[in-house]
Amino acid sequence: MALREQFAYERVESRLEALISGGALGPGDRIPSVRELCRMERISPATAIQALTNLEARSLIFARPRSGFYVQSRPHLPLPTPAHAIARPQRPKVSEHVAQVFRDFDNPRTIALGAGIPHPSLLPTTEVARCVSRAARQYATDFGRYGSRETDLGLRKEIALRLSLAGCTMSPDEIVITTGCMDALNLAVRAVANPGDTVLVESPTFFGILQMLESLGMKVISVPSTCDRGLDIAAFERALSRYRIATCILIPSFGNPHGASLDDERRQTVVDLAARHGIPIIEDDIYAELGFDNSRHRPLRTFGRSGDNLLCGSLSKTLSPGLRIGWVAGGRYAEDVHRLKLVSSITTPQVTAKAAADYLRSGGFDRHLRGLRKMLETQMCRISSAIARAFPQGTALSRPGGGYFLWVELPERVNSLRLRDAASHHGISICPGPIFSHTGEFSHFIRVNCAIDWSSAVEAALQTLGQLAHVQNDSPSENS
Helix, strand or coil: CCCCCCCHHHHHHHHHHHHHHCCCCCCCCECCCHHHHHHHHCCCHHHHHHHHHHHHHCCCEEEECCCEEEECCCCCCCCCCCCCCCEEEECCCCHHHHHHHHHHHCCCCCEECCCCCCCHHHCCHHHHHHHHHHHHHHCHHHHHCCCCCCCCHHHHHHHHHHHHHCCCCCCHHHEEEECHHHHHHHHHHHHHCCCCCEEEEEECCCHHHHHHHHHCCCEEEEEEEECCCEECHHHHHHHHHHCCCCEEEECCCCCCCCCCCCCHHHHHHHHHHHHHCCCCEEEECCCCCCECCCCCCCCHHHHCCCCCCEEEEECCCCCCHHHCCEEEECHHHHHHHHHHHHHHHCCCCHHHHHHHHHHHHHCCHHHHHHHHHHHHHHHHHHHHHHHHHHCCCCCEECCCCECCEEEEECCCCCCHHHHHHHHHHCCEECEEHHHHCCCCCCCCEEEEECCCCCCHHHHHHHHHHHHHHHHHHCCHHHHC
16 A cells, blocks of 8 residues: 655654754754744645644643744653662672673664663764774784884873863873773772772762672772762761772763762862872763763862872763773873783774774864764753653653763652563663662662664653553552
8 A cells, every 4th residue: 555645744743853853953942933934844834833733742842922832841850869878888799680781782673771872873983984994094004913002192192182171181191091981990990999999989870880890809888979969978078987998989970870960169079088088089081071061071180189080081972882992091090000901901902093083183073072962962851751751650850961861760669670671571671770779779760871863663662661660650569
């Protein structure tokens, strides 16, 4: 049977939706008026009104009296509740649940709402591929030998330049190139702590950090971190005073999973407290360039003696996860980090390092970041609205100013591990809350990734996830 021709209002609706989903029209932006649509699309006022009415019914736009239609912002749900208290030191045990998350994600038929991996459509993959191809041609002989410290100097210079624009001046010699940010964090923590030592983290925090500390045989103490202000400063100070802590691993810019950031005053306090106790801070800075207002938070090390704290970053969330480019600015621990890197991986992959340097040098990165930030904000608004429509009453939702993630608190009757299993049967993967805590807290929370390609399948998956949450919420025996 032949497909019917699109009605004119459907065509206009689809075009406006594409502008919103692609980031050309961001949250709060004004939609062309009825008159403007009639002129642009050569349609009648009734057709334009029908298209706008449909978009409003889908919560993509909203009307302001005597002003017009605007792209919808995020719904104002309550913020999720924070962790209850400082959790005493103990060894984390999250690897089994984390492995399940990645097994689900590896299924190509799965709608991946959990894993923090950007969809290729958000990244300049064609430009990066050109840089890799050019580097492979120019440095073909490098495939036949190991690299030296000079191999990645160009990349280290570009990273040092970008950090200097954030107020963090350093020599390229201080920077060690790594295989992504997890490798950077691993080298950093091994440079300042030993098996059996206690490491302070936020609660909740990125499960990869907990999994890494588990593999290194280290203990974890966690301090509450809220969705609006980040790390609980008073609890942080108490933990530093009561326990023998080797180092702290913090995500002060658009934290994972809740997206909160520390303001400058609180950053200064954190750095001062750690310095007073002689404890180095390892900063995970991976999302710092993804602020929706196009600003960048200053790294923690700019608030104290620059050599005391270590800064870890990566291009995996902003440019290309496939390049596997990360780095550590090790401060006074730089030589220890470099030595550990030699033991672990000897050298940096030469072609990808040169390709990354080439791209950063080209000047297109900042333009790409502006577009990426706008698309992420738009996706976050759309997903927030879908959650508000589909999830049970009593759901709470974070409101990040940047980054990838939404932190969702469901009603207490909903068990997120069981929700993950139920969602998996429907071809949907999520990240359950307990993997973000070394004590298994956050049993009714989930993390949702917004760095995805919005589609009707994603919208349907969120609706299904909401229905599954409703089933648990309406059946108390599910969690007995």
